[in-house]
Amino acid sequence: MNSASDVLVIGAGVIGAATAYFATQQGLTVTVLDKGLPASGTSSACEGNILVSDKELGPELELTRYSLGVWHGDLAEHRRLWEFESKGGIIVASRESSLASLNRVMAAQARYGVVVEKLDPDTLRNAEPNITPDALGGARYPEDCQVQPMLVAAHLVRLATDAGARFVADTPVTGFLRSGDRITGVRTPRGDFSAGSVVNCTGTWAGELAALAGVNVPVLPRRGFVMVTEPLPPMVHHKVYAAEYIDNVGSSDAGLQASPVVEGTPSGTILIGSTRERVGFDGTVSTNALRLLAGNAVALFPFLEHVKAIRHYHGFRPYCPDHLPVIGHDERAPGLWHAAGHEGAGIGLSAGTGKLLAQALSGQAPDLDLSPFAPARFGERKENSTTHREEATA
Amino acid sequence: MTPIVSADVAVVGAGPAGLAAAVAAAESGAAVVLVDAGAQPGGQFWRHRPETVAPEQDGRGHHGWPTYLDLRARFDAARGRGRITYLPGLQVWMAQQIHPVQGDDGGFTLRTTPTAAVAALEASVGSQTVVARRLVLGPGGYDRQLPVPGWDLPGVMAAGGIQAFIKANGILPGQRFVIAGTGPFLLPVAANIAEAGGKVLAVLESSSPTAWLPHLRAAAGVPEKALEGAEYAAVFARHRVPYRTRTIVTEVLGTDHVSGVKTAKVDAGGRVRPGTERVYEDVDVVGFGWGFTPQMELPLSFGIQTRLDADGSLVGVVDERQQSSVPGLFLAGEVTGVGGATLAVLEGLAAGTAAAGGTVSPEKTAARHRRFAEAMHLAHPVPPAWQDWLAPETIVCRCEEVTARQLTDARESLGARDARTLKSFTRAGMGWCQGRVCGFAAACLGAGPGSAPTVESLSGSAKRPLAAPVGIGELAALETSDN
Amino acid sequence: MSTHSSGETWSVNTQGAVNVSFDGRPLVAVPGQNIGAALVSNGITAWRSTRKNARPRGLFCGIGVCFDCLVTVDGEANQRACLVEVQEGMEIEGSCADRGGRA
Ligand SMILES: Cc1cc2nc3c(=O)[nH]c(=O)nc-3n(C[C@H](O)[C@H](O)[C@H](O)COP(=O)(O)OP(=O)(O)OC[C@H]3O[C@@H](n4cnc5c(N)ncnc54)[C@H](O)[C@@H]3O)c2cc1C
Ligand SMILES: Cc1cc2nc3c(=O)[nH]c(=O)nc-3n(C[C@H](O)[C@H](O)[C@H](O)COP(=O)(O)OP(=O)(O)OC[C@H]3O[C@@H](n4cnc5c(N)ncnc54)[C@H](O)[C@@H]3O)c2cc1C
Numbered sequence: 001m002n003s004a005s006d007v008l009v010i011g012a013g014v015i016g017a018a019t020a021y022f023a024t025q026q027g028l029t030v031t032v033l034d035k036g037l038p039a040s041g042t043s044s045a046c047e048g049n050i051l052v053s054d055k056e057l058g059p060e061l062e063l064t065r066y067s068l069g070v071w072h073g074d075l076a077e078h079r080r081l082w083e084f085e086s087k088g089g090i091i092v093a094s095r096e097s098s099l100a101s102l103n104r105v106m107a108a109q110a111r112y113g114v115v116v117e118k119l120d121p122d123t124l125r126n127a128e129p130n131i132t133p134d135a136l137g138g139a140r141y142p143e144d145c146q147v148q149p150m151l152v153a154a155h156l157v158r159l160a161t162d163a164g165a166r167f168v169a170d171t172p173v174t175g176f177l178r179s180g181d182r183i184t185g186v187r188t189p190r191g192d193f194s195a196g197s198v199v200n201c202t203g204t205w206a207g208e209l210a211a212l213a214g215v216n217v218p219v220l221p222r223r224g225f226v227m228v229t230e231p232l233p234p235m236v237h238h239k240v241y242a243a244e245y246i247d248n249v250g251s252s253d254a255g256l257q258a259s260p261v262v263e264g265t266p267s268g269t270i271l272i273g274s275t276r277e278r279v280g281f282d283g284t285v286s287t288n289a290l291r292l293l294a295g296n297a298v299a300l301f302p303f304l305e306h307v308k309a310i311r312h313y314h315g316f317r318p319y320c321p322d323h324l325p326v327i328g329h330d331e332r333a334p335g336l337w338h339a340a341g342h343e344g345a346g347i348g349l350s351a352g353t354g355k356l357l358a359q360a361l362s363g364q365a366p367d368l369d370l371s372p373f374a375p376a377r378f379g380e381r382k383e384n385s386t387t388h389r390e391e392a393t394a
Numbered sequence: 395m396t397p398i399v400s401a402d403v404a405v406v407g408a409g410p411a412g413l414a415a416a417v418a419a420a421e422s423g424a425a426v427v428l429v430d431a432g433a434q435p436g437g438q439f440w441r442h443r444p445e446t447v448a449p450e451q452d453g454r455g456h457h458g459w460p461t462y463l464d465l466r467a468r469f470d471a472a473r474g475r476g477r478i479t480y481l482p483g484l485q486v487w488m489a490q491q492i493h494p495v496q497g498d499d500g501g502f503t504l505r506t507t508p509t510a511a512v513a514a515l516e517a518s519v520g521s522q523t524v525v526a527r528r529l530v531l532g533p534g535g536y537d538r539q540l541p542v543p544g545w546d547l548p549g550v551m552a553a554g555g556i557q558a559f560i561k562a563n564g565i566l567p568g569q570r571f572v573i574a575g576t577g578p579f580l581l582p583v584a585a586n587i588a589e590a591g592g593k594v595l596a597v598l599e600s601s602s603p604t605a606w607l608p609h610l611r612a613a614a615g616v617p618e619k620a621l622e623g624a625e626y627a628a629v630f631a632r633h634r635v636p637y638r639t640r641t642i643v644t645e646v647l648g649t650d651h652v653s654g655v656k657t658a659k660v661d662a663g664g665r666v667r668p669g670t671e672r673v674y675e676d677v678d679v680v681g682f683g684w685g686f687t688p689q690m691e692l693p694l695s696f697g698i699q700t701r702l703d704a705d706g707s708l709v710g711v712v713d714e715r716q717q718s719s720v721p722g723l724f725l726a727g728e729v730t731g732v733g734g735a736t737l738a739v740l741e742g743l744a745a746g747t748a749a750a751g752g753t754v755s756p757e758k759t760a761a762r763h764r765r766f767a768e769a770m771h772l773a774h775p776v777p778p779a780w781q782d783w784l785a786p787e788t789i790v791c792r793c794e795e796v797t798a799r800q801l802t803d804a805r806e807s808l809g810a811r812d813a814r815t816l817k818s819f820t821r822a823g824m825g826w827c828q829g830r831v832c833g834f835a836a837a838c839l840g841a842g843p844g845s846a847p848t849v850e851s852l853s854g855s856a857k858r859p860l861a862a863p864v865g866i867g868e869l870a871a872l873e874t875s876d877n
Numbered sequence: 878m879s880t881h882s883s884g885e886t887w888s889v890n891t892q893g894a895v896n897v898s899f900d901g902r903p904l905v906a907v908p909g910q911n912i913g914a915a916l917v918s919n920g921i922t923a924w925r926s927t928r929k930n931a932r933p934r935g936l937f938c939g940i941g942v943c944f945d946c947l948v949t950v951d952g953e954a955n956q957r958a959c960l961v962e963v964q965e966g967m968e969i970e971g972s973c974a975d976r977g978g979r980a
């Protein structure tokens with residue numbers, strides 16, 4: 001048996017890293033386990049956008065705005081470690097119908113306090129000189145920003161360990177320890193780890209982990225491809241995406257969807273992301289996905305037609321059927337907590353999720369009501385035998 | 395719409411392996427398509443001046459030229475009979491498996507793009523899509539590099555790059571050369587330079603001739619190598635080329651171009667022996683070669699079984715018919731283990747025959763060449779202490795200009811220990827070359843001082859979902875429906 | 878731009894001449910040479926500068942693997958000088974920052 005801690009975090013993606021960091025800040029003793037290294041899951045196969053612009057009104061937007069405050073507040077001193085950049089987002093409408101929806105969304109968001117600025121074709125072209133001549137107008141979101149997600153996860157884990165947390169790599173959790181109904185730790189090939197609270201931050205694998213504890217947390221993979229161009233001089237100045245993208249984000253359609261989010265990076269490459277498709281954990285390269293990404297990107301920025309892609313990659317977004325993350329204590333398995341299922345927004349939401357969860361873990365009332373994200377919304381616990389009765393929780 | 399070319403057997407690469415495979419498959423009755431990035435057949439070993447300007451070439455500076463001429467004649471004959479469709483000047487950017495459907499056993503698709511998108515090139519053809527039932531991959535490899543202070547200065551070249559320059563252009567890339575690294579390949583490079591009129595100030599070999607002693611039996615199995623060695627010795631004597639063993643370049647000197655090198659003697663582990671430093675001045679080209687790295691992205695894209703070869707390279711596992719762990723996918727040449735052109739030809743012949751459904755009998759010659767290659771790798775290892783030669787500010791990733799310090803920091807403070815994680819944290823390997831040049835070095839740095847990279851780390855850096863840059867316009871125009 | 882002494886010709890037939898331009902300046906190349914060789918034999922050994930540290934680069938791998946040797950050819954950016962054969966009238970430009978697409 002490894003020495004016990006207050007909190008045991010499973011998974012060192014951005015969510016687990018932020019949870020460990022803030023829990024340590026709360027004065028809790030923390031152990032983080034990952035089956036690999038920090039940022040070896042979806043957090044290293046995504047983009048680092050922190051977007052307010054694409055959120056529907058409701059709990060997710062609230063969490064986003066809270067999280068944005070944490071990026072700019074608690075985490076501001078470390079911003080250079082993960083290349084934090086506030087470049088703002090621009091949504092472009094090239095059809096009358098999408099311009100109309102964009103205007104509706106904008107109005108609603110503005111009422112909610114989101115900073116958004118309407119762009120007529122001329123101001124749009126000033127902001128993005130290389131945009132398609134078809135653009136009818138757009139909206140600018142100065143709050144949209146970005147980070148380098150792998151560095152976020154790695155540095156938050158390092159900062160946590162500098163402050164006393166323990167990180168154990170290459171340690172897959174294979175089962176839970178229980179005392180009565182209560183989860184008291186985990187089983188791994190490196191022995192058992194016991195803790196006051198166990199937090200499931202395993203992203204797309206969170207459903208499997210929850211099943212080991214006998215509870216249903218329906219997190220599923222939603223595949224996304226991203227394309228990277230050759231390095232260029234600055235040609236795209238914001239995160240630019242098409243108004244149709246907003247419809248895709250909330251969609252439950254299993255088929256392949258893509259609308260381009262095109263953005264220039266400090267290294268000169270342009271990222272073109274991303275597709276959304278429910279195909280399980282299928283890792284084969286989809287020519288259709290590449291074609292769709294390329295076609296949509298060219299429609300938004302015609303100059304891209306003559307630019308070369310040098311790389312593409314894909315990841316699996318962790319999503320729940322209701323498109324809300326699962327954050328909080330699981331009453332069905334006392335002692336077990338979850339922070340997972342952040343779908344296409346986990347990077348942006350990580351800071352807020354980690355801070356809120358750390359407050360709850362240390363017995364405080366969190367700054368934001370977590371009940372919309374409660375794990376118990378997925379119903380009763382199911383029977384399962386992969387937990388281990390613990391003789392003595394030393 | 396991209397034209398589709400169909401065949402029984404598709405071959406990638408027109409080097410010794412691919413050329414032999416195409417010829418053997420065609421002579422076994424298959425319809426063959428050969429795709430190669432180069433403008434004319436030959437690959438690296440038989441690279442020669444453009445036939446358009448120099449139709450009759452005597453093979454000067456080439457070994458095995460008669461073998462090339464023989465293969466080439468058979469290749470041209472098969473093309474004449476319509477058995478081989480030759481697609482030069484195209485790079486395969488993606489290879490995929492077609493999953494079997496009822497009544498059909500699947501096959502392979504190759505997506506290609508012009509190597510150079512330059513309208514003025516007569517030879518330039520548009521992209522083609524190749525569909526075939528069997529696939530032979532012979533993509534070869536490139537010089538393996540170990541960074542050293544100053545290696546990013548103009549005038550520093552890959553040893554093979556100098557060789558390629560001479561063979562393709564018939565001229566030298568400079569006048570006063572130092573060739574350094576390890577392995578017998580440094581010899582033909584230096585000999586060709588000297589024969590072409592360049593001054594080779596020194597050939598610096600980090601290993602020692604005594605490293606061959608345990609492997610004399612394997613060496614004796616391939617007497618032609620001894621003959622080649624004797625030839626080089628004669629050339630070196632004639633041009634007074636100094637050959638210094640247990641010696642390395644510790645720094646390339648110069649501000650905007652190479653001006654000289656600092657060298658030192660090393661012990662068997664590659665540690666610099668203090669007091670042995672020496673400076674060569676007035677150098678304008680430095681050639682480095684630390685063996686070769688097989689070009690693994692196409693084989694890896696099929697998820698084939700791999701292994702570490704004796705030289706520490708990631709290579710594909712094949713059976714005696716050169717078939718990989720993926721049925722119908724055959725590998726030949728450097729991607730099954732760096733072993734020289736003669737072996738690549740033998741493997742190519744076997745792969746081509748097998749891919750066409752013919753019978754392949756076990757080859758004694760190939761086995762002898764493999765034993766020789768293994769002995770060569772063991773006698774010319776990457777010196778375990780090479781990471782000590784780096785200064786903190788030495789550029790390791792040339793494209794993204796990532797330094798040795800950034801990589802060791804990521805290992806020590808962020809826990810990165812494989813090439814993939816180092817790439818995530820530092821951008822090493824994310825630039826134009828996609829880690830082809832720095833991949834091995836970064837994997838070593840991830841493993842830590844004195845350690846060699848694992849299969850996992852090397853595969854992480856060699857997986858490149860795009861095997862070549864491809865136009866976004868071309869991608870947008872792909873007509874496809876893959877399920 | 879760094880210049881250096883050129884290599885001498887080998888005993889091959891290098892008759893004839895191809896006229897090209899490099900950054901607007903006329904150069905004479907040998908038929909069949911690649912752009913990299915044409916530049917080097919005209920004393921130009923670096924024609925690109927890196928994005929971060931503005932360091933000079935020219936040929937390195939010689940076979941299309943390293944992308945150090947990128948040039949713009951007839952307006953087509955980011956072509957590998959070691960792979961493209963010179964043609965009469967070709968306009969070659971070095972790049973002092975990475976350029977993309979059609980310049
Ligand atoms: C193409 C694409 C683009 C995206 N773009 C954005 C974007 O721009 N902005 C944004 O905010 N979000 C984006 N996302 C979403 C974002 O990547 C995810 O929401 C986020 O990375 C999830 O983080 P995580 O920590 O929950 O999961 P992960 O990063 O997957 O971390 C889970 C960790 O758990 C570990 N683990 C799993 N099982 C076990 C076990 N049994 N034992 C121990 N450890 C285990 C894994 O090794 C892994 O390290 C994108 C996603 C994709 C696919
Ligand atoms: C630069 C260089 C110079 C060398 N010079 C010598 C020498 O002088 N003497 C010596 O003994 N050995 C030399 N070698 C080693 C020698 O090349 C090998 O032993 C031998 O050529 C291996 O044959 P191969 O057929 O496996 O590969 P190669 O000869 O490398 O042929 C591979 C072919 O595949 C093509 N290719 C690769 N990927 C793709 C793709 N995605 N799409 C389309 N085509 C592709 C390449 O362009 C190339 O034409 C050299 C190696 C290199 C890298």
Ligand code: FES
Nearest residue numbers: 937939941944959
């Ligand atoms: S010299 Fe490496 S690509 Fe041209």
